[in-house]
Amino acid sequence: MWTPDWLWETLSWLGIGGTRAKLLFLGLDNAGKTTLLHMLKNGRATILQPALHPTCEDLTFGFYRFTVYDLGGHTQLRRLWPDFFPEASGVVFVVDAADPERVAESRVELDKLLAKKDMLSTPFLVLGNKTDDPNALSEDKLRQKLGLVQTTGKGKVPLENARPIELFMCSVVERQGYDEGIRWLSQYL
Template sequence: MSLVDWSHEALAPLGLRRKEAKILFLGLDNAGKTTLLHILKDERLVQHQPTQFPTSVELRVGKIEFRAFDLGGRQIARRIWPDYYAKVDAVIYVVDACDKERFAESKRELDALLSDEALAKVPFLVLGNKIDIPHAASEDELLYHLGLTDFTTGKGKVNLADQTVRPLEVFMCSVVRKMGYGEGFEWMSQYIK
């Protein structure tokens, strides 16, 4: 156990446990949210049924320790998303980059999230998933279809003091190939206190 883990555990009984970050995994059904969560959790690739009920799991990715909420993306599941918007530290919005017919629907849901008062300052990591499939949209195409071309805030290191706009970036990834999302998490970790 590292010193960091030790001090973290040692503080727990004193009620001084550092606040755990809360991250919502959102996006349309079939985007790959549950698959990603399970790979982050135990490195295992599992075939999942569409998520019916909200679940949450504690995770550590790099230096971020957080509770991930997987709320499911089917129409009926989306209705309860707003119940989870309080005290969110980040949103990971997953898009199936191959499902071009649903880009408009995905944009509508993303726009609703971005304009929700409760999430106004929350960093958004948009993951364009399934780039292992040959006809997947490119990053530029996805940016265009999601209406984000002029709204991303930069992938590099940021000076938080200069930050006046909500952090938002798109990273293309393949959850099944375990590639791309790591850079996204690294970017996001800059904004999680």
């Protein structure tokens, strides 16, 4: 049954129901993780400095209350990522689709995450960000380069014991695509 967003937000605001989840925002530096976090929190794009250390924010998105950890994407910060894996409800992995030269590096990091034993059942939302850039890869090309040809499907329930994983293309600064991806991820939390 479909319920209007305003009803879920009102119920969450009143403290009735709602699901709490711990989300990790991961990806390479300059992919748009911090911009996405600020967009979700404040509703506007802000010019930001790259994350120099992990940050944490509590957000409400519809019926869900998220504790979001933006862990940064510089090589040194990536070493800290495993410290946050325990009890992670889901991962939002952001890829700069307008920087094709770094997509291979993104794939290496994503493959490492997907292979972690303590993350085998964790749902993954992969956001191909910066589609507003004319140099951005298409969804099909990004899927191929990331090895995400066989994913869960945007409207399907995964097979039993299969990790939910899906790619959504988005432009955080244009406010497009990421909300659909977060709704998709929310069904697995």
